[in-house]
Amino acid sequence: MSPPTGECRRILVVDDNSAIHQDFRKILARSGEGSEELDAMESMLFGDAPPQSSTTRFELDFALGGEEGVRRVRDAVREGRPYAVAFVDIRMPPGMDGVEATRLMWQEEADLQVVLCSAHSDYSWDELSRKLGTSERLLILRKPFDSIEVRQMAHALCEKWELLRASHQRMEDLERMVEERTRALEEANARLIHAQKLEALGRMSAGLAHEVNNPLSYILSNLRHVVHGLEKLPCKEEGLKARDSLTDACRDATVGAERIERIVQDVRIFARMDEPPRDPVDVREVMELSISMAARALRPELRLVRDFQEVPPVWGSEHGLGQVFLNLIVNATHALAGREQPLLRVGILSREDGMVAVEVQDNGSGIRPEHLSRLFEPFFTTKPVGTGTGLGLSICHGIVTRLGGDIAVDSSPGQGTTFRVLLPMATGQAAESALLALKRSV
Structure with a gap:
């Protein structure tokens, strides 16, 4: 998984000798003194393919001690621009040595590839394994090092870092897919x-x-x-x-x-578990009839607002939908009891997803949050004992869903309630034929 041409890979050099910093700059910089010579050596060693340095640039940062190196790694992670590779000197007196710095840098960035550099045998491999654990993220580079070796090591470890991060991302994606499914x-x-x-x-x-x-x-x-x-x-x-x-x-x-x-x-x-009839129905006519049937429940002080848009017919049943709308209107009037300025809004509008939305909205007492998820359960009611069976909304839900629609509710205590019924539009040749036959029979 190579980065696009010209993309920088971040490398950190941690060494208490500023001259070493200059050496790494000459070796890994894309252009500068000695760059052409190194490119020629790469071509001689690895064939006629374009040298990696011609397509990949390194962004170099430097630290003069272990504490500063750990801080730079931490800041890079916070900025969302982590380092891919760190070349770390083992001996950096009088502060933290490279081994301890590596341990702390891995706590900040687990995927960081580390090259420990030393001219002395400060630690045996067993000692390093005890302090850092056996890790595929760690390499040893003896000083004085070869320029080509450093450059190739930088390219290979950056490539490895990219693949490792891609693997982690893939695993996260798979875990997310598993969780969703x-x-x-x-x-x-x-x-x-x-x-x-x-x-x-x-x-x-x-x-x-x-x-x-x-x-x-x-x-x-x-x-x-x-x-x-x-x-x-x-x-x-x-x-x-x-x-x-x-x-x-x-x-x-x-x-x-x-x-x-x-x-x-x-x-x-x-x-009744049988499927209701599915005919083209004008929801506005059904709603007007339902409002008329609910006239006794509509008190004189109640303000009724009709917000009807021009909508196509829906697939449904006039009797079933009338029962749904009447139930929602009557429930709304019950919720408006005691309101000084009771408002009941009935809205009908088209949606881009091929559904017609019918809304019955009131500014009444609202519904408590713990009751919202149970409203459509059979025999559940918030009304006093003896005043409701708890089947009205369950019946409405059954009618609407068997017609291929959906019914939902939005409510907050003291802020009113909105019931929203979604019904599939009756479109196409079958709907037009059914409507024409209906008009002829009237």
């Missing part, structure tokens, strides 16, 4: 488990709703019959109190039974 698999597995739970819950709910619905119908029928009969009894004083008491009791029982009936209906809708 593992996370994707975990998310897919979680969705699968959730879907299996919903399917099992749906089958159980369907059976439960069927079993409850029959006796419930019988109870409601008889209660209504009793209330109707009590209301027709003659108004005699002695039986008036008893009749009124019985009538009130029956009415209370009827209200309770009708609530159970609504719960059963919601459960049956939730348990």
